[in-house]
Amino acid sequence: MMSVAPSELESPETRLAPDTPWVCLVWNDPINLMSYVTYVFMQYFGYSREKAESLMWDVHTKGRAVVNTGGREQMERDATAMHEYGLWATVQKDD
Amino acid sequence: MGKPFKVKKGEMIARLDGQERQVLAFVCDELSALLADPVPDPDVPDWARELGLSGVGESRPTPQDPVIARLLPDAYDDPERASEFRRLTESELRATKLAHVAVVRAQVQQDPIIITDDVQAWLAFLADARLMLGTRLGVTEDDELVPTNDPEHNLYLYLGYLQQTLVEELIGG
Incomplete structure (x- = not known):
């Protein structure tokens, strides 16, 4: 494997536009049963x-x-899947 | 009363009596009516609607009806992003949910009801039906889960019992 000096790898552009991860959040609700929420996390993820x-x-x-971290598109797919299961999920940048 | 869901010889069987089937069919119809797409935009040509492009160009705010807003929730805190995401995905989410309901609606008329290949549709249907009723009833986490004089509340509890027993049968108690 070729070794490259860090200064050559990390151009200012790549440091300014990092691959910021996004997150998929699942929110509490008074309706879904705890056992069901557990099942969905096991089954889907x-x-x-x-x-x-x-x-x-x-x-x-x-x-x-x-419930998951990754690229924005994947997090959107996860949130949609949660909505299909009736769980309430949102997507946001991982701050 | 026996368990409503039971794995037998590798098949998941729903054991529901006539009244239970009738109640579930009723809930299916109610949920279908609720999830049916709103009045289509007359500006969108039929071919575009068939391709699922009906929402292109228009903004989609959070639904006014709290029940619909809970069934089709915002995926972003930011209203603009939420609207944009809804514009691109809401029709498909509605269609997926309607398909789940249609599977259950057809199966409650069968005997026996073998749901092995449709467990996900049943679970999603039960969850959505409980969201519909629970939101309408204004259920909170402090509510006691005991039967009352309100038939809708009792139906909500019954659907919770079905959800619980199906999950237990799938992953153990």
């Missing part, structure tokens, strides 16, 4: 039961949770 349950508790107790 392929998360383990443990991780899905922990995210569900975050949603329930903190009012929302970041």
